[in-house]
Amino acid sequence: MAEVMPTPRAVANGEPLCELRHVDKEFPQGSGTPLKVLSDVSLAIRPDEVVALLGPSGCGKSTILRVLAGLTQATRGEVRWHGAPLEGLVPGIGFVFQSFALYPWMSVTENVEAVLRAKGLPPEEVSARAARAIQTVGLAGFEEAFPRELSGGMKQRVGMARAFSLDPELLFMDEPFSQVDALTAESLRAEVLDIWAAKDRNPSSIVMVSHDIKEVAYMADRIVVLDANPGRVRTVVVNDLPRPRDYRSPGLLQLVDRLHDIITGMEMPDVPVPAGAVIEPIPAATPSEIVGLLEYLDARQGREEVFRIASDTHREFGALITVVNAAELLDLVDTPRRMVVLSPEGQAFVRASPEDRITLWREKIVKLRVFQLVKEALARDERHELSREFVLELLALHLPDESYEQVFDTFIGWARFADLFSYDDQTETVGLQH
């Protein structure tokens, strides 16, 4: 094979820096089957590229990043680093955290210097490198400040300075701008790209996790779209728009549209799931969120585009999709492509009085298999009571791929709203109400 030096951007097919091959990841759950977060994920990070992992919450984006970094071990499959199996931690990476992960008892300089000192560098180099990194991210003058004195954006600058000071070959960023205000995030994105674009220096490649479609279209060369529950690679979209990119350029807008379609196509399938032997999972949305969505649609002639709803309601896209799916499961809305439309039943629900809403809601949910199962079990029980454990086991049996504690909480929320079952948090028992 020819020597491929990581020089120009055109090299997108060089030997991978790191790679996942058929990786599964499971987390043990209290009892019963372990929760599968990643299923057969294969992914290669090549020199000189920005790769974004895009997907709804719960698709294991952060887990992929941590497996790549060697922070958690894969349950099955192989993690490779420069062509050899990875042992322990990946050497020479920078990691930028969503929560910043700064030590609150250390000043800006001390936070950066700590990782350099851990590398065993001589003191002069430690202070020189730290000073340079702090300068690079525009924090000169804040060297002696403590993290609690800084705004979110400035904290993330410290996080970036800490990563850059190591001169890492690879930079991992886990939702780096989601806890930073929108304007600051804008400038941070451009700054990260500037630093990355200086070809004589590291980082060679960036892997970032995001749920912001515009952000990945602006930053990434390749966008890995992930499925949730368990996390799987849905598709990889190559983004070869020229840099520097412009948010309003037709090419970028087109790409954003395409990504929207891919995500809505997979998150809100137009063909209903065939009702088979398994019971349908209930999406983790609260009744008040669902009612809120219906009210929102009702105020807009009963229809709106899903991305518009997300930005109007300041919702993370994945979280909004959960609410939409829940409403659709109850036949309260329809989702032709990217639109969310109030169904006649949804309209009737919105117009109904509070008492009638409860009755309508109850009629809806008793059609769902989960509620039928629990209702039957309650009817069989002589005291008409079931323990939380029993219901959890029931859910685990029928919904092996879900986090059943979460399903249980949603289940109880819906049943309480319908005045169908009661739940006593102290004794952890489900009772029959109606």
Add this chain to the structure above:
Amino acid sequence: MRRRVTNIFGAAAAFLDRSRRFGWIDAALLLAALAGAFGVARLAAEWTGALRPAVEIDLSLRALPRYTLLSLSRGLAAYVLSLLFTLGYGWWAAKDPLAERVLVPLLDVLQSIPVLGFMPGLVLGLVALFPHSNAGLELASIVMIFTGQAWNMTFSFYHSVRSVPRDLGEVATLNRFTGWQRFRWVELPFSAIGLVWNSMMSVAGGWFFLMVSEAFVLGDHDFRLPGLGSYMSVAVARGDGRAMIAAVVAMTVMIVALDQLLWRPVVAWSQKFRVEESGQAEAMESWFLDLVRRSRVLHWARGALGHASRRPRPRRERAARRSAALARAASLLLFVALLGGLAAGGAALVHLLRALPGAEWLALGGAAFLTLGRVLVSTALGTVWALPAGLAIGLSPRLSRVLQPVVQVVASFPAPMLFPAVIAVLAAAGVGLGWGSMLLMLLGTQWYVLFNVVAGATAIPADLREAARVYRLGTLQRFRELYFPSVFPYLVTGWITAAGGAWNASIVSEYVTFRGDTLMTDGLGARISAAAAAGRFPALAGAVSVMALVVVLFNRLVWRRLHRVAEERFSLTR
């Protein structure tokens, strides 16, 4: 020419200015350091001095400062020991999952064992170990105080290390911090606040054991040590009222000085280790810390120290891996040694206990019920006054500003110092020790309830109180529906601590030597004291084991459940 003169003058002025900043605080610090060195030298002489058959206590006021400093040195030495133990044991338990399974339950048992039950064995053993010097007796006293200080600090540290936020730990892992760097930069700072609070509590509680151990007499052996505790006991024996008051004043001065010169500054300084962004609304301040921060000497010293610690150590991957393997081996070895020690200790205990006849066990069971009753009644009595008082203090910012420091000092005051005075009053009133001992227990433990209620009352959110006012809830309804439920979790914590203290106090309050006579009432504490005084070790071991068992059982069956209910139903932070 003129400019040069100005320059020279300027330089000289700058030099003078700099030297002027070498202010009186620096002089005071240097003086304190010298005094400390001198004190340590004197202490060493005291320790290695020939064993006294019996201590001669000088009741003159001139001798009092020396006794106070001796007592202080024991308290501080025990604290240093506790801190070292905490860091070692807590870290080991948090890091080694195998050892954790033994270390944590062991710690739970250790903190349930009444410390004073160990005293006779400990004193006799250590004195035998150093037959010709005072070191054995001094060590025994320090170890006694240590056993009263260490456990809660260790628990706090262990929990902190276990609960370092995931991302902060990941930064350390990703950047391959060495074990020491992780400890120094992540784990220790993260545990600092809990450690500081528990240290304060522990040292305050330690004075209780100090007073008892300094005035320790076993049968006709005099094991007293020169210090405030023995000073007080001699003053009581001789009926010297002036000396008694002087001792109380000296103790108070020592506690206040420690609070102002040590704990205040440390608490204020430790605020920089807060993790949550907001939290604690009031800024912690300390005049002494502000003064010390102005010191130049300290600044230099810190710079020099910092520089020395920053010398880089080149990292060698293989060496790191080898040292990790070595650490694992050492941990395993220690663990095996620990298990061996536990097994040997258990065997020795069983051997001792087998000598105890069945009838005695039965009597011990009855005594356990008596003492349990006293512990509960004294805790209840404490609650009856401390709950309303704590609410009153905690709900009024003015009152809490004025009373909080006072309460802190009073709470640190070792109750055994006051026992003689209370017993005299009880004797005059014709109240026997059966009831009187509850009052003695109360003396030491009521403060825990008060403290916690005050803390709980201050933490009631303003909006809940405003809602109660807007809807015009009456006093009784407000108490039943707002105040009591919101302070309940704190109250439970207070009860647990108070009851633990009361068990310990039972040993010195059910069996009292007063003006040459021995007063006692049946109970587990009295049985421990009596067995110790008579040197009947099987009986002593039996009584201590029963007490530990009852405490552990009661913790499991009652306190822990109550605690869970409090957390689940009445916690305001969930």
